[in-house]
Every structure is written in structure tokens, then in C-alpha cells.
Amino acid sequence: MNGKINDSFYMQLCLDAAWKYQGLTYPNPAVGSCIVDNNGKLVAVSSHKTSGSSHAELNVISKTLKLLGHTKIDKLETAEKKYQYILDNHNNIFKNFTIYVTLEPCNHKGKTPPCSILIKTLGFKKVIIGSMDLNEDASGGAKLLEDAGLEVKKGLMQNKCDSLLTPFKKWQENKPYIFFKLAISQNGVYSGGVISSLESRELVHKLRAKIDLLVIGGNTVRVDRPTLDCRLSGGKAPDVLIYSRRDDFDYDIPLFKVLGRKVFIKNSLNKMQEYRFIMIEGGEGMFEESIKVVDNILLFTAPIFKTGKTLQLDLKLKCLHTFKNNLDCIQWFKPF
């Protein structure tokens, strides 16, 4: 923040809200949205949280109604029901409000009704958009709003908003989206037991419930004897690819006993091409092997210094987003 309270300030709030759900919305894009009322008061910030559920715009509009006493809206189970409740109860309170959204409001009825129609119907005055929707079916939202006479500003902080869309773009292109998850201490040590906080590990388990393949190095499996399931969050444990030259594993290692999962042991990463949403975990060897095919790196840095193994390699990164939970610093990177 440069200290100015302007459109970029509000879009940054949307970005912050969106990045908290990066990966968790797959195959949908992570999207953040906020509403500023006709007096300039910031009313609510929200985001899209999981595929098939209400979009960021619907969530932030619902949150605003809830703050105005419509507590019932939280109990409506589907996006359709929320949408209809808003149409029935908005009472013109959104008249002349401004809505900020990191991605062009959708213009088609997918699993949820079109956000563009909702924004138009509620009488918003201004719509500030970061990225334009690349999905041919869903695009056209901005045009619909412009044609209806709303003030539409497109491309605000577009680069930052675009960087949220990598998983979504890969899905559109029918290609795997691959990210490396790493937890380290402030001095770069990744070895020697649990490093990140429970809150961070819960996020990792939520991500494991969304991915379809988890790739891990053979040494990590031998040393850590992990389960690699989603016990901290619930959800289906992903298939596992153990990247290893040897297949002499102790099949009592818990990861082999998780029901409904396939486990592959391969001396190649080719298996990844059969999957769409892939997280890689592991140490230095796995990192070096996979860095060339990785779209993003998700780094959890714990507030400790510790003795142990560090990664030794040269790599330029672009930091896409940094946020904090109660203990750890969480960063999304793109390798240059």
C-alpha cells in the first residue's frame, strides 16, 4: 500500500481475499471482490471459496445484506437460493454502490447464475475489474454492464489479478497445473520434522483434498513415513506418485494404506501428464528434478531458525503474493 485510498487500495483488498483461496477453487479461478457504498464506505470483502459454490460477487453481496440484518442468507445452501434471495430482498440498497472484482463478472449460467445480471439488476453504479475473463462461454459480462449504462473500469492492476489465474488457464488449456509446496524455517532449513504451524498444515490438507495427484520423492517417503492424506481438513486423499529409482518401500508406511487411492512408484515424472491438478512435496532432490515443470511454488516459512538441511541451488523467482496466518509467512512464487 502506498498510502493512497483509491481504486488500487480496494482492488488490493480483493487480491488479498482471493489469494487465501488460491488452489482451493480449482478448476475455477480464485476471485476476490469488495463493495464500497455510495458514501465511499468499504462495506464488505469476500472471495470465491470452492468450485460449484457462490462466486465472489455473490458472496460479497450476500455479506453486505447480512450486515444489514439479513442473517438468514447464511443459511441458504445453494448459490441459486442466495441469488434469488438477493433479487427478492435487495430493496435497492446497492443503488449507486461500487463493486470491485479481480475477474470480469461471469455472463453465463454455469453451476451458478450469471453475476453480470445480478450486478446490473441491483443498480450498482461502478464496476471495477482486474482481469478479463478468458473463458469464451463466461465472458461478455463487462460489455453487458457497459451496455446497461454502468460505469465499467477494466484492467485495474491487471498483472496482479492475472497472476491469480494460472491454475484456471491451465485447466482451460487442458494441461496439468503443477505447484511445489515447501515448508522451511527462516534460515532455509526444510528437514527434521514438522516445520510449519497447524494452521498452515490444515491449508495443505485442504489443498490435498482438491488436487488429483501428489508427487513426492522416494527419500522423503523412506525417512518421514508419511500418510499424505487430508485428515486435518477432511476430503478425499489424492493419488500419489513416488518419484524413486528403487521400489523397495516398506508397505507399512501409512500412505500405502489410504483407501481409494492409487500409488505409483516411478523413475520418471511422466505420470503427471495423466493428471490435471498436481502438488509436489519433498526436499532438495525432488525440488531440483521438478522445478523446470512447476508453474508455481507455495512456500510456508515458519518463525524459527533451525539446524538442518537447506536447499542449495540458484533460482530467480517472481513473488506473486505474500500473506501471513497466525504464525507462518505464506508466499506464492513463479519461477522466472
Place this chain on the structure above:
Amino acid sequence: MNGKINDSFYMQLCLDAAWKYQGLTYPNPAVGSCIVDNNGKLVAVSSHKTSGSSHAELNVISKTLKLLGHTKIDKLETAEKKYQYILDNHNNIFKNFTIYVTLEPCNHKGKTPPCSILIKTLGFKKVIIGSMDLNEDASGGAKLLEDAGLEVKKGLMQNKCDSLLTPFKKWQENKPYIFFKLAISQNGVYSGGVISSLESRELVHKLRAKIDLLVIGGNTVRVDRPTLDCRLSGGKAPDVLIYSRRDDFDYDIPLFKVLGRKVFIKNSLNKMQEYRFIMIEGGEGMFEESIKVVDNILLFTAPIFKTGKTLQLDLKLKCLHTFKNNLDCIQWFKPF
């Protein structure tokens, strides 16, 4: 941010603004402030920037007036002139506004006139305060405002606001405030040339211009042959204590040639007791030697992985604040 737009949301903005100037305001505390108008609109955020200059409250009030067309206020050179300009020109626009401030508004005329009187005179409705002022001379601001009938909320996010005050408290106690500055890559490497960005190094040079002693390890001096001045920011270069068993230095190393500076070469850190505001720079040896006497650690983490030396020690930290500049992640820690 938990997504709620409440007093804590606005206080967090004040904290973010204050931490950008941590160290630079010494011996004054770093303070942040923001103003929300009678409609709930966030109008401005600002902070105290350097000792002797206008306080955070005066800055955020000036910024608000400037946004309303009083561009002249930026050209007024002293806090007194700004203060008087505000009294002459406020035109009751602050009536019923809310001001947030990380530290109780001062109640005495120091180098600048009392903020408490200004807030009262302008007719603010609410004053939301983080930490209470420990300085006997300056305290009493909250009581004055309460007695004048303003709604005063004290102690909001007090722990977070208090953690800004360590340098100020040390100064009040007549003790040295000591922090360790370290620049590392994401994988923890601190060696092998410049690591942090120009923007980060400019901040370090600004800090060097404020400290009175810079402590550095003998090995770092021998290997890096540094200047340790403030050429990126301007300002007086600090005295230097080289912590070294041997005093066989090449006196052509630039740090010895900086005018107006004392350089000590000692096998002990006792010299620090003769100074008040001390930054330590160096590598593993210096870090291990000094960590027990350090109040805070200032860590710059660059968006790279690189090969080289890492710190190998065990240490629990409390992260006080995390922020980003254009490239680096900047964190203030307290050792447990």
C-alpha cells in the same frame, strides 16, 4: 485480515503504516494513524516519519485537508505551521469523524504542539487508541479527550501496537536499543554478494543514518571490504565497532575512510553500552555472538534461491510485522 471491516481492520492499516518507519523515528516511537469520516469512508492513512517532525495524527489530518484541496499544507515546513494552518482552515470538516492511532495522542508541547488538543478542537467524535503512552510528560491525552466528551476506545490491538514501541521504551529507560539486520535468500543463504534489492538497501542506509553505532564482524569486513555509510539515502554515517579477535585490518577498506566517524576494533561487545541505537550486521558468527543481547531482528528476504552459506542455529522467533516492498519480504522479529 479476517474479512471483517471493523475497528481492528482500520487499526491494522495504522500498524502497517507505522512499521514502514520503524527505527526511522528514533528516539520517537513509530506511530500510525487513519481517519474515517462520518459516513464510514476511510479518508487517509499516515504515520510519524522522523523525530522532530509532525506526529502521525498531524500528518493524517494534513493529508485529509490536502485531499480536500488544501494543497498548500504540503509546503508548510514545520509541524507548528501545519498545526496552525489546520486550526485556521479546518472549517469543521472533521466534525464527527473517527481517528485511529496506534499510540495515545500526546498531551504536551514537545518539539510539536499537543495532538490531544488538536483532536479535541477539530470535533472528532471517536478516538480509537492502541497503546497507552508511557512517557509521563506526554501521557494524559486520552483523559483530556474523554473529559471533553469524545468517545475514546483504548487498548485496541494493544499487543500489536505495543510491539512498535520497543526502541522508544529502551530510550526512555536509558538503555541501548539493538537490532540485527540480515539479508537472505528464500533458501536462507546470506553470503556471496548483494542479496536484497536497491529499495531495501536504501532503507538500510536510512537506518544507518539514524543509528549511532554499527556493529559488524571482523570476517565480514575482511571479505566484503564495505563502506558502511549512508550514500543511498544521505545522512551521517554511524560509528563502527568491528567485533574481531585480531586487529590486522587493511586500512584501505573504505569504512575506515569515512569522515567524522569513529571506528573501534574490539574483542568484546561492551562498547555497545556507550551507545543508544545500534544496528548489527554480519554473518553467522556475529549472529550467534550477539543474538542474546538483540532486541529485534530485521530480516530482508529476496525472491531468489541461491547457493552459499546459511545460518545454522536453533532459535524461536516472534514475528512482529511482515511487509513487502517491490521485491523483498521485510520482517521484524523478536527472539523468544
